[in-house]
Each structure stands twice: as structure tokens, then as C-alpha cells.
Amino acid sequence: MSIGENRSIRVVQYGLGPIGQGAAKLILKKAQSGQLELVGAIDIDPEKANKTLGSLVDASSDVIISSDAEAVLAKTQPDVVVHTTSSFMPQVEQQLLQCIRSGAAIVSSTEELPYPFDRYPVITKTLDSAAKENGVAILGTGVNPGYAMDVLALVATGVCTRVRSVTVQRRVDAGLRREPLQKKVGAGITVDAFQKRQAKGGFGHIGLVESLRLVMHGLGWPIERFTEELEPVISERKIETPYLTVQSGRVAGIKHTAQAFMNHKAVVSLDLRMYVGADQPEDRVIVDGDPPINLVVEDGIFGDTATVAALVNAIPQVLSASPGLRTVADLPVPRCFLPEV
Amino acid sequence: MSIGENRSIRVVQYGLGPIGQGAAKLILKKAQSGQLELVGAIDIDPEKANKTLGSLVDASSDVIISSDAEAVLAKTQPDVVVHTTSSFMPQVEQQLLQCIRSGAAIVSSTEELPYPFDRYPVITKTLDSAAKENGVAILGTGVNPGYAMDVLALVATGVCTRVRSVTVQRRVDAGLRREPLQKKVGAGITVDAFQKRQAKGGFGHIGLVESLRLVMHGLGWPIERFTEELEPVISERKIETPYLTVQSGRVAGIKHTAQAFMNHKAVVSLDLRMYVGADQPEDRVIVDGDPPINLVVEDGIFGDTATVAALVNAIPQVLSASPGLRTVADLPVPRCFLPEV
Numbered sequence: 001m002s003i004g005e006n007r008s009i010r011v012v013q014y015g016l017g018p019i020g021q022g023a024a025k026l027i028l029k030k031a032q033s034g035q036l037e038l039v040g041a042i043d044i045d046p047e048k049a050n051k052t053l054g055s056l057v058d059a060s061s062d063v064i065i066s067s068d069a070e071a072v073l074a075k076t077q078p079d080v081v082v083h084t085t086s087s088f089m090p091q092v093e094q095q096l097l098q099c100i101r102s103g104a105a106i107v108s109s110t111e112e113l114p115y116p117f118d119r120y121p122v123i124t125k126t127l128d129s130a131a132k133e134n135g136v137a138i139l140g141t142g143v144n145p146g147y148a149m150d151v152l153a154l155v156a157t158g159v160c161t162r163v164r165s166v167t168v169q170r171r172v173d174a175g176l177r178r179e180p181l182q183k184k185v186g187a188g189i190t191v192d193a194f195q196k197r198q199a200k201g202g203f204g205h206i207g208l209v210e211s212l213r214l215v216m217h218g219l220g221w222p223i224e225r226f227t228e229e230l231e232p233v234i235s236e237r238k239i240e241t242p243y244l245t246v247q248s249g250r251v252a253g254i255k256h257t258a259q260a261f262m263n264h265k266a267v268v269s270l271d272l273r274m275y276v277g278a279d280q281p282e283d284r285v286i287v288d289g290d291p292p293i294n295l296v297v298e299d300g301i302f303g304d305t306a307t308v309a310a311l312v313n314a315i316p317q318v319l320s321a322s323p324g325l326r327t328v329a330d331l332p333v334p335r336c337f338l339p340e341v
Numbered sequence: 342m343s344i345g346e347n348r349s350i351r352v353v354q355y356g357l358g359p360i361g362q363g364a365a366k367l368i369l370k371k372a373q374s375g376q377l378e379l380v381g382a383i384d385i386d387p388e389k390a391n392k393t394l395g396s397l398v399d400a401s402s403d404v405i406i407s408s409d410a411e412a413v414l415a416k417t418q419p420d421v422v423v424h425t426t427s428s429f430m431p432q433v434e435q436q437l438l439q440c441i442r443s444g445a446a447i448v449s450s451t452e453e454l455p456y457p458f459d460r461y462p463v464i465t466k467t468l469d470s471a472a473k474e475n476g477v478a479i480l481g482t483g484v485n486p487g488y489a490m491d492v493l494a495l496v497a498t499g500v501c502t503r504v505r506s507v508t509v510q511r512r513v514d515a516g517l518r519r520e521p522l523q524k525k526v527g528a529g530i531t532v533d534a535f536q537k538r539q540a541k542g543g544f545g546h547i548g549l550v551e552s553l554r555l556v557m558h559g560l561g562w563p564i565e566r567f568t569e570e571l572e573p574v575i576s577e578r579k580i581e582t583p584y585l586t587v588q589s590g591r592v593a594g595i596k597h598t599a600q601a602f603m604n605h606k607a608v609v610s611l612d613l614r615m616y617v618g619a620d621q622p623e624d625r626v627i628v629d630g631d632p633p634i635n636l637v638v639e640d641g642i643f644g645d646t647a648t649v650a651a652l653v654n655a656i657p658q659v660l661s662a663s664p665g666l667r668t669v670a671d672l673p674v675p676r677c678f679l680p681e682v
Contacts, residue, residue: 158675159647291643306500334499
């Protein structure tokens with residue numbers, strides 16, 4: 001197949017929340033190269049259905065948003081679906097299967113998809129088999145999981161003769177991010193409310209354990225056991241963001257950590273802090289190895305833009321990947337796709 | 342094929358200079374995992390031939406070093422050859438062909454091999470065809486070219502929606518490196534001697550243009566034209582290394598730069614400074630893009646260890662790559678192979 005050479009890549013955008021809208025807008029921009037085109041848009045929200053995509057994302061596109069995924073897929077026959085609907089595997093399984101059965105490859109922002117093999121063995125097997133049967137690759141990616149705390153960690157070890165441990169520290173100033181993310185980290189709520197929400201589960205950053213598993217898998221290390229901990233970061237001053245106010249003593253955001261153990265030693269440690277008012281945002285990978293590696297993205301990677309970029313940049317990669325459920329550790333080194341938009 | 346699962350990977354080390362000895366030593370260490378074994382060693386130096394590899398690299402190995410490559414390859418039937426003999430394509434073409442025809446994949450430190458397509462179209466075609474005929478992949482890699490100024494640059498753009506330009510700055514303290522590298526950068530010689538040596542060619546860092554081409558290729562940017570410049574870094578004080586002395590006013594090392602242009606604009610700029618007494622070694626990638634990325638390896642990547650690591654870490658990657666002449670941009674994200682030696 002010579003998609004992208006002889007003809008353009010046909011893309012359907014599935015899910016039009018903030019990330020999906022960003023992806024659609026970026027795909028429309030990159031479509032100016034003639035190397036890809038946005039042929040369909042799906043969202044279950046009745047408020048969005050039947051509008052043009054152009055009107056929703058402030059760009060030029062006559063594509064009509066539809067809530068009927070099956071009809072869009074059948075009619076547009078996409079090469080690839082950019083899927084941005086939910087964080088959790090059980091909620092996306094049927095959506096992904098529908099895309100796969102239409103013969104489309106998938107790049108998805110579902111945070112549990114980058115490494116679902118251990119947590120969801122049955123769903124994984126179903127998706128992997130369906131993808132192989134239909135000759136397409138599917139991939140979960142984004143900035144985190146998918147890059148900052150897993151791909152960068154693996155890349156940092158690529159010039160080491162040995163590795164004793166890997167530590168990844170991500171510091172995000174949630175005050176600079178979109179509103180859903182500020183709410184997701186609990187900015188502004190009381191510690192009591194934080195703990196109640198935490199007890200209900202599904203709170204905090206989704207995908208940290210997926211990054212942990214990706215790094216362990218990439219290094220060929222079996223996970224003996226792992227720990228995961230979520231705690232609030234308390235604000236010591238009043239902070240105002242464009243969307244909310246955090247009073248002093250209230251929750252500014254989260255400190256979310258995970259560690260994987262081998263031979264009773266923590267060998268991979270992930271430490272994510274996302275809070276309003278973070279002092280020095282940065283992404284840091286520390287490899288205790290030979291040579292030691294201290295890899296830093298100064299000022300951090302700006303998440304909203306980066307997630308959209310990671311998804312769209314993965315389009316050519318899933319199209320040339322071997323069929324099945326792939327991970328970012330299987331694919332070629334990431335790079336910007338069609339950099340001049 | 343399930344090399345590494347059902348049976349160990351058979352490796353031949355071809356070339357036993359400092360990097361080759363380092364690679365052999367590392368392979369012998371990693372062989373303790375049972376996942377690979379060093380089955381043969383080749384060097385043309387009669388001083389080394391007929392000794393055991395163990396005696397040369399201070400490790401446990403009864404492998405007899407031989408100058409007869411053909412005999413070693415035929416007898417040992419390696420899965421992969423780690424090749425570390427020369428920087429230049431014309432000098433390695435026959436050696437690589439011999440390995441390929443024996444059915445072995447190759448990881449080579451030849452600095453012109455990471456992206457030889459434009460500079461050596463004929464040799465490239467010959468090697469690529471032979472590799473495909475024999476069902477093996479061949480790869481040129483190392484820390485530089487192969488990682489610091491190309492793979493890291495591409496990885497840094499992986500979360501960008503657009504890229505206007507990429508700048509890579511590598512600062513190496515040559516005083517901490519092995520003697521041949523100190524001599525290679527001209528440490529201690531006069532400016533006059535530097536210029537004479539420069540006029541003769543083949544001086545300075547080999548592989549900078551290969552990194553430049555790799556980055557442009559990875560980003561899908563055609564090279565309109567490129568520039569390359571080599572100049573001496575002059576020492577402002579007397580510096581002593583374990584191997585030599587640099588008087589004040591003499592050459593401390595090199596500043597080697599290359600730029601690729603598109604639409605009359607420098608879009609990829611590489612700036613390598615390797616000199617004795619370098620103040621703040623570091624590897625830095627600056628992406629002028631959305632979002633902007635400033636990726637730094639603090640204190641730099643220690644080159645001698647890292648090159649050996651990059652070669653050995655690429656072994657499983659070439660074994661699972663599709664046949665032909667591959668580049669580091671085609672292969673999965675690098676990571677440490679068998680990290681616990």
C-alpha cells in the first residue's frame with residue numbers, strides 16, 4: 001500500500017472533546033499538504049451532531065458531525081481513525097472493534113490502551129485478534145501515557161550498557177492547562193473532598209501504571225510487584241486560574257506516583273505532580289546506569305498541544321506498523337509528521 | 342525466528358580497536374544472561390590474531406581472534422556481526438558484504454553508514470540488495486551519529502504539532518575521552534598544523550552530515566542544500582590530559598557545524614564542539630515548534646561507553662527489522678538491551 005504517496009490518507013476523527021477538537025483542527029491544517037484528508041467526524045453528543053466540523057473547530061471543513069459511528073465508517077472508509085472518547089478500556093472496546101471491523105487503523109488517546117495487556121487480558125486479546133484479522137494496527141498514545149513518562153524513559157536508556165534503575169519526574173503547572181484537566185486534578189477542592197473522591201476511584205491521572213508497564217516491558221524486566229499512590233498537593237497560597245480559584249490550604253492538584261519492583265528493589269519509579277501554581281515545570285528522566293543519564297525537557301512539555309501532536313504524529317506510524325495491538329515501544333522513534341503546517 | 346527466546350543470539354565481533362574491544366567485553370558480560378553468546382572475533386591486526394579474546398579484553402573468553410573473516414563467519418554462522426573497523430563506506434563495503442553473504446545481520450559503528458543513501462548511492466544499493474537477498478538487516482549506529490544529534494532530535498519533535506527548525510548542540514570534553522579521540526580532534530597541535538591537516542580532508546568528526554541527513558529524512562524534509570564547517574577551538578590555558586598536553590594558544594579541539602536548508606532557511610542546525618577542557622558538557626536539542634521543546638542531557642552523554650552501548654543495544658533491533666539497509670529512524674525507540682549486567 002502506498003497511502004501518503006499515491007493518494008492521501010483518509011482520516012476519521014472519533015470523539016470531539018477538547019483533545020478531539022484539537023486533533024481535528026490539526027488534521028485539517030496538515031491536510032493542506034495533500035497528504036491526508038479528514039473525511040468524517042463522529043461524536044455521541046447530540047449538541048454537536050449535524051453541525052459541520054468547521055463550525056465546531058473554527059476551521060474550514062464541510063464534514064458533517066454524526067453520532068452514527070457505523071454509518072460514518074461505512075461511508076467514508078477511512079485508513080485511520082483518530083479516537084479520543086474515553087480513558088478506560090471497557091468503555092472504548094466496542095468503539096474500537098467497530099473501527100477495526102471497518103478496516104481502519106486506530107490511533108487512540110484512551111489512557112489505558114498504551115499497555116493494556118496485563119490489566120485487560122480479555123479485551124486486549126479481542127482487539128488484537130480483530131486487528132490482525134482485519135490487517136490493521138491499533139495504538140494508544142499521547143503525551144502521558146505515550147511519551148513523557150515512558151518513551152522518553154526508554155530512549156534515555158538507549159546509550160547505556162547497564163541500567164540499575166530509572167526515575168521519571170513530571171512537573172506540570174495545571175494552571176496553564178485546559179479546564180477539564182484542572183478539575184481532573186482536584187484543583188480548588190478541600191482535602192476532605194479530595195479523599196472522598198479518591199475513595200470512589202477513577203480519580204487522578206489515568207495511565208501512570210500503563211507507563212510503568214511500558215518501561216518495564218521495554219527493558220525486558222518482569223514486574224514482581226508494583227505500587228501506586230495518589231495524594232493531594234496542598235496550596236500554600238491563593239491562586240487564580242482562568243477557570244477557578246484555589247484558596248490557601250485547599251487542593252492545588254495531585255502527586256501521583258508508581259513504582260515497579262524487581263528482586264525487591266524499586267527499579268522504575270514514576271513521579272507525576274500536576275497542580276495549579278507548580279514552580280518549575282519540567283520533565284526529567286534519571287537513569288542510574290552506565291553512563292548515568294540525566295535527560296530533561298526544560299519547562300516541561302505542554303500537555304494539551306503535545307497530546308494532540310502525539311496522536312496525529314502517530315498516523316503514519318500505525319499505517320506502516322504490522323497488524324495488531326501495538327505499543328509506542330514497538331514503533332519507530334517518534335517524530336513530527338508533516339512539520340510545516 | 343525466535344532467536345533470544347528458544348536459543349541464544351550468536352554474535353561475531355569484527356574489529357577490535359577500542360570500541361570493538363568495549364563491545365566484545367560488553368557482549369561477554371551480557372552473555373551471562375544466556376540470551377546471547379560471542380562465537381567469534383575478527384581483527385586484521387597480526388598482533389591480535391591467534392590470541393584469545395579473553396586475554397585481549399580482560400574477560401573470560403576462549404574465542405581465538407582471527408584475521409580470516411571468511412573462515413570465522415563460515416565456521417561460527419553468527420546471527421549478527423558487531424562491526425567496528427573503519428569510519429568510511431568504501432573501506433567497509435567488502436567487509437559488510439562478506440558478513441551479509443554469510444547470512445548475518447550487522448550493527449556497525451561505521452560513521453558513514455547511518456545514512457549513506459545520498460553520499461554513496463552505488464554502495465548503498467549493493468549493500469541493500471545483498472541484505473534483502475540474504476534476508477538480513479544492516480544498521481549503522483553509535484552515540485554520534487546514531488543517537489545524540491539525530492535520534493534525540495527526532496524524538497524531541499514527536500510531541501510537536503509543527504516544527505520550524507531544529508538545533509542540536511553537543512559539547513564534549515575530549516579530555517575525558519580515549520586517546521584516539523583526543524588526537525582525532527587535534528588536541529595539542531598548532532593552528533597551522535590543524536589547517537594543514539584539514540586541507541588534506543578526512544579530519545574532524547565523521548558522521549555529522551549523516552546525522553543532518555537523518556534528521557531531514559525523518560522529518561520528511563528534502564535537503565535543498567547544506568553547509569558544513571570545521572574550525573579549531575583554541576585553548577586559552579595550558580591543559581594536561583592523561584595522554585597529552587595542550588599549550589595555551591594551541592588547538593584544544595574542534596567546532597564542527599552543519600546546516601540543512603529548505604526554502605533558503607536553515608531548518609536543521611548541528612553544532613558539535615569536542616575539545617579538551619570543555620566547560621559544561623551537555624547534549625541539547627532545541628525545537629522551534631509548537632510546543633517549543635528544549636531537551637537536554639545534562640553533563641552530556643559519555644561517548645565511549647555510549648557508543649559501545651548503542652551498538653550492543655541495537656542487536657535485538659536489527660534481528661527483528663525487515664531485511665535491507667535500515668536506519669535508526671526506521672527502528673523502534675532505542676532502549677537498553679539486557680540492562681542488568
